[in-house]
Amino acid sequence: MxxxxxxxxxxxxxxxxxxxxxxxxxxxxxxxxxxxxxxxxxxxxxxxxxxxxxxxxxxxxxxxxxxxxxxxxxxxxxxxxxxxxxxxxxxxxxxxxxxxxxxxxxxxxxxxxxxxxxxxxxxANRGAPHDYDEWQARGAKGWSWDAVLPYFRKLERDVDFDGPLHGQDGPIAISRIGEDLWPEHANAMAAAFGRAGFSYVHDQNGEFVDGYYPVAISNLYDRRxxxxxxxxxxxxxxxxxxxxxxxxxxxxxxxxxxxxxxxxxxxxxxxxxxxxxxxxxxxxxxxxxxxxxxxxxxxxxxxxxxxxxxxxxxxxxxxxxxxDHPSVAIASYIKPKARINGRTRRHLLLGLRFSSGHADAPPSDMAASIASKSAWHDVGSQLATVNIWVNKTFSEDGSVRLRDSDWRTEPRIDFNLMSDRRDLERMMSAYRRLAAIVLSPEMHGVVSDTFPASYSDKVRQVGALTLRNRLMTGLLAKLLDGPAVLREFLLKSFILEGDPIEVLMRDDDALEAFIRRATVGVWHAxxxxxxxxxxxxxxxxxxxxxxxxxxxxxxxDASIFPSIPSGNTNLPTIMVAERIADLILAERQAT
Known part of the structure; x- marks a missing residue:
């Protein structure tokens, strides 16, 4: 490999x-x-x-x-x-x-x-079978679940699961990090999901049901x-x-x-x-x-x-x-004993799919990924995030337009997320549902100082890989591990933007305003x-x-998807390329 x-x-x-x-x-x-x-x-x-x-x-x-x-x-x-x-x-x-x-x-x-x-x-998420049946219904003939499954199998070498839904000799290794290597934070979140009534799903790409699971990744021996x-x-x-x-x-x-x-x-x-x-x-x-x-x-x-x-x-x-998939986040300070433990470099270990119950939505229309580390720097190692996203979005009003005809000019891009109110309603409900889990007494020994998070320009600037950011976050991290009063002051002064989580849990207008402002895509254009x-x-x-x-x-590429799958877009993009390559080669052989 x-x-x-x-x-x-x-x-x-x-x-x-x-x-x-x-x-x-x-x-x-x-x-x-x-x-x-x-x-x-x-x-x-x-x-x-x-x-x-x-x-x-x-x-x-x-x-x-x-x-x-x-x-x-x-x-x-x-x-x-x-x-x-x-x-x-x-x-x-x-x-x-x-x-x-x-x-x-x-x-x-x-x-x-x-x-x-x-x-x-x-x-490494395939999406759900109904995604591809929808592709076929939208006019993409030959792209039903039964038609695309052989190409999901062809692309992968799943080292954990076999059987009729999985490939064993494809170019992309698929694996999962076992719970024995997880930090206490990830294990505590999994236990909290179980207490909240969610079922454990062993294989997210073979059991298309609600529940929490160790995320499948395109990774082998802890390398991408x-x-x-x-x-x-x-x-x-x-x-x-x-x-x-x-x-x-x-x-x-x-x-x-x-x-x-x-x-x-x-x-x-x-x-x-x-x-x-x-x-x-x-x-x-x-x-x-x-x-x-x-x-x-x-x-x-x-x-x-x-x-x-x-x-x-x-x-x-x-x-x-x-x-794109609309997303917002809940962040918390991770207590030192619960942080990434050095047994793996992975920070995204645990995933969750769940159903909103909205009449128009299919099962598992919502999802969350749990990060036990939010960034590369020292402060990132102290902050966990629950990234919540609309797994099956109804907002399809984005656009790519030229600013001029010069190839050097980047296009004008407007995603127009949350253009369909059904996405907003489901996100508000999901946000409170998952925030309640993070705020539950069972998590008090693992996290504290929970706050609403947004991927703002400030976060992007601090996330840049620079010496200045390394030094600045190193100092801030030492202070955050100090007295609780100082930590609360620093988080409110330098990280929190807008209303605290307590306000969002009880005030519909405040929560809607936060979601409309803070929602971003998850790079699934x-x-x-x-x-x-x-x-x-x-x-x-x-x-x-x-x-x-x-x-x-x-x-x-992903631009030809008739609709966005209910999951990350990397494996579906590979699948599309595999299948069209086969179609091209078949055409060549026929001529």
Whole structure:
């Protein structure tokens, strides 16, 4: 799994600059899906594959330590691996206040080989069978649960469970950290869930019921397994028909007579080159894939015309109905004896699924992940969080729009979370339900000073990996472990934003205001180039990822989800890439 042989060098020399050869497939984006496609398609030696990734390589033997680390906090806020100018709004824009300007905040998206799988929390969640039956009902023919299960099995090597629902020899290792290695905080929370009436679920990806469970992770031997690690080992990289260009930005699609003929890209040497292909596959994620389409003239005609972009294909759904899982958090001070104990680097060990009981919602429509450490620094080691999210959201009103036609300008991103009041109502109920568990007498020996938490700009700034933050949090941590009166003062003065938890537990207006202000996404951006029937004006791609209205172009990433799954999006994204790779290879064999 963790090979030490180096892969082929990145091709950015003069010889490559003059290379006019044609590829069968150019994959734009070497992220979660792109690495899967590169591996599977290049397995056919007759196909020439080019992968172009804007971020750095993570070759075997040279995977950066923050990426391999089981504690994801060293990777997901690391500017080295991010699109650092990418920002988004998350607040719902009230219908009676169309001019309201919600806060624009950084939205972390990976810019590194392996994409989100290289920096995320490593949570390996399939979602629920009803998610994929819904995909089929929404027009994505061939994407029912029965159709996708073989690809979930194909991608994984589950080291804990086998049987008809699990794979044993896939590229992505799936494991769980046993309770014997958990800190007291995680074990206490699990016991509290049991006392609150929740059942223990052994296998979250095999038992689709409410309950608490040790979270499945894309991890082996306490090290992350990204798709770059799992799918692009040295043997795959040694294939003569596979070329991987990193630190190279695709600046545009080469369109001619409504057919994509290739891409234009700028390499690390600053030179711009054209690369020709029979087909181009966008795998840039739910924010950048629609932006590429829009700049190429594929999208809502009115919006394109307003920017002076020639309309190639009028597809109103490009960039529309962007979705994420709305999330808020409850934080607590962890007493020293209950903190991470050094037996594992993991901080997210325990998960919970539960049902709101809302008439419109399916079972297990709510979820929570329990973090026994909230950040990489010393204060983070003292704070636990219960991250609550709407597992099955009804809010699907987000958008990705261009600010201008320049490839260097990041798009305008508005998630418009909580646009559906059903999400707000369920979140308010769930917040009080879980806060009551954290505040229960049984937890008093483990945590104290519970407060409502938000992933604010202040938290982001302190979360940056800098020497200043290390020194500042080191001093604050010593003070927090001092007298209780001092700790309460420091938390209220420097960390708490808004009303205390006691007010939110009894005041509906205060709780609603907090949730509307503090709700953020959980980096599960999806659904902005949805699969569906061609006569559906909001559908962008066919069930095989082909973009409607043009030739030679597909999208294969989380943007083509017809709806967001009830769970983390990493495994579903890998599954989608696995299945479409199979469809492509089957087409090639048939011709």
């Amino acid at each position: 963790f090979d030490t042989m180096d892969g082929p060098p990145v091709m950015n020399d003069e010889k490559h600059a003059n290379d006019t050869s044609r590829y069968d497939f150019i994959i734009v984006g070497g992220g979660t899906a792109g690495c899967v496609l590169a591996s599977r398609l290049s397995a056919d030696p007759r196909l020439r594959i080019l992968v172009i990734e804007a971020g750095e390589d993570t070759a075997p033997g040279r995977v950066p330590a923050p990426i391999l680390d089981s504690f994801a906090g060293l990777a997901y806020l690391n500017s080295r691996f991010l699109w650092n100018d990418l920002k988004a709004t998350t607040e719902n824009i009230p219908s009676n206040r169309p001019d309201y300007q919600p806060a624009l905040r950084k939205y972390e998206q990976a810019r590194v080989l392996g994409g989100g799988s290289a920096i995320n929390g490593q949570l 397994v990204s798709t770059a690690v799992g799918y692009l080992g040295y043997r795959v990289r040694a294939r003569a028909n596979l070329t991987i260009l990193t630190e190279t930005h695709v600046t545009g699609l080469l369109m001619h007579d409504r057919v994509c003929r290739g891409v234009t890209a700028r390499g690390p040497d600053g030179e711009t080159r054209d690369y020709q292909a029979s087909e181009v596959i966008l795998s840039c994620g739910a924010l950048h894939s629609p932006a590429h389409l829009l700049r190429a003239g594929i999208g809502p005609a009115q919006e394109l015309g307003d920017l002076g972009i020639e309309v190639v294909a009028d597809r109103p759904g490009v960039g529309k109905r962007l979705t 999806s659904c902005s180039c949805r699969m569906g029937d061609e006569d559906d004006p909001m559908a962008v791609t066919a069930a095989d990822g082909r973009v409607y209205g043009v030739g030679g172009l597909r999208v294969v």
